[in-house]
Amino acid sequence: xxxxxxSPSNKVTEKGKDVELRCDPISxxxxxxxxxxxxxxxxxxxxxxxxNSAPDKSGLPxxxxxxxxxxxxVSTLTIQRTQQEDSAxxxxxxxxxxxxxxxxxxxxxxxxxxx
Amino acid sequence: AQTVTxxxxxxxxxxxxxxxxxxxxxxxxxxYYLFWYxxxxxxxxxxxxxxxxxxxxxxxxxxxSVNFQKAAKSFSLKISDSQLGDAAMxxxxxxxxxxxxxxxxxxxxxxxxxxxxx
Numbered sequence: 001x002x003x004x005x006x007s008p009s010n011k012v013t014e015k016g017k018d019v020e021l022r023c024d025p026i027s028x029x030x031x032x033x034x035x036x037x038x039x040x041x042x043x044x045x046x047x048x049x050x051x052n053s054a055p056d057k058s059g060l061p062x063x064x065x066x067x068x069x070x071x072x073x074v075s076t077l078t079i080q081r082t083q084q085e086d087s088a089x090x091x092x093x094x095x096x097x098x099x100x101x102x103x104x105x106x107x108x109x110x111x112x113x114x115x
Numbered sequence: 116a117q118t119v120t121x122x123x124x125x126x127x128x129x130x131x132x133x134x135x136x137x138x139x140x141x142x143x144x145x146x147y148y149l150f151w152y153x154x155x156x157x158x159x160x161x162x163x164x165x166x167x168x169x170x171x172x173x174x175x176x177x178x179x180s181v182n183f184q185k186a187a188k189s190f191s192l193k194i195s196d197s198q199l200g201d202a203a204m205x206x207x208x209x210x211x212x213x214x215x216x217x218x219x220x221x222x223x224x225x226x227x228x229x230x231x232x233x
Contacts (some may be wrong), residue, residue, distance in 0.1 A: 031219055043206060043223035050219065059220070089158060095219065101148070102210070102219060106160035 002026065004107035006092050012113045013082055021077040021110045025094030032075050033095075033104060034067060038088035046090075049075065050097060082114045117142045119209050121224035128197045129232050135182075136192045136227050138207030145169075146212040149183065149190045150221070155203040163205070166190065168212075194229075202231045 005024040013019050025032050034046040045059040049069045060066070064083075069075040079086055089111050093104040119140045128134035140149070151163040166174045166183045174181050178198075182191045194201055207224040 033220060035221070035223075042225045043221075045220045045222070048220050056220065091158075091160065093160075097219060101165065103162060103165070104219075104221060105162075106152075109158045111158075 004092055004094050004105055006090075006107040006110050008110060009108065010111045010113070012115060015084060015114055016081055018078065018080045019082055019112065021079075021090050021112070023075045023077070023092030023094075023107060025073065025075070025092070026105055027073075029094035029096050029105075030072065031095045031097050031102070031104075032069060033093045034075070034077050035091045035093065036061075036088045037091060037109070038085075040085075041088075043091075046077070079112075082112075084114050087112055087114045117144070117209050117211070117222050119207055119222050119224040121207055121227050123227045124225070125228045125230070127230040127232060128194070130197055130199060132197055133193060133195045134197055134229065136194075136205055136207075136229070138190045138192070138224055140188050140190065140207070140209050140224075142188070142209065142211075144211055148210045148212060149181075150208040150210065151179070151181070151190075151192045152206045152208060152223075153201075153203045154206065154226075160206075164192065197231050199231050199233060202229055204228050 007022045030051045032049045037043045047067045048056040064080045067077045089109040091109045092107045095104045147168045149166045153161045164176045178195045204226045208221040
């Protein structure tokens, strides 16, 4: 079956602009995660959605970052007023928490470059 | 808070040889999973192997095996008969199994770049 997909693959934006990154999880996976991979900070957790529960936003670095998940499927990560330090690869993952292993399957990521 | 440390930024190995990547972690929890992920230049994170903290037996997946030392909080990855396709960045990761806000999210180490020489 289809894996996790993300779009766009690459995004170049000017400082101060808003960007939206999209994630399509594996069908039937109720949990969805966003991570950020940057040179300075490594791989860090951003936000986690599980079914209809309130999302865990504890990893969002500032209020310029937000995410939503519509219909329990597709998720959009929005970064407002982008800064150069937002340049990174944004990875999305999904899992089926009904299984104890709760293995996360990752998408190919979106590389964001803020100029 | 849980932390994961990979002290080897880079490692290299000759094709067909064996290499071990190190990982240590810090947690006060008893029920958790540990993972090794591989990230090739394509950026796609691929699960290599996982270990449940309650299982004393070390996990093995073909050429990949772990040495899990729970008391020492150490979780190393051994790659036997290394192949050119094993070249990638390898990440060690921790995940809590209990409920609550930390359920599900992965905490990653800094990564180790593995080079395989022909």
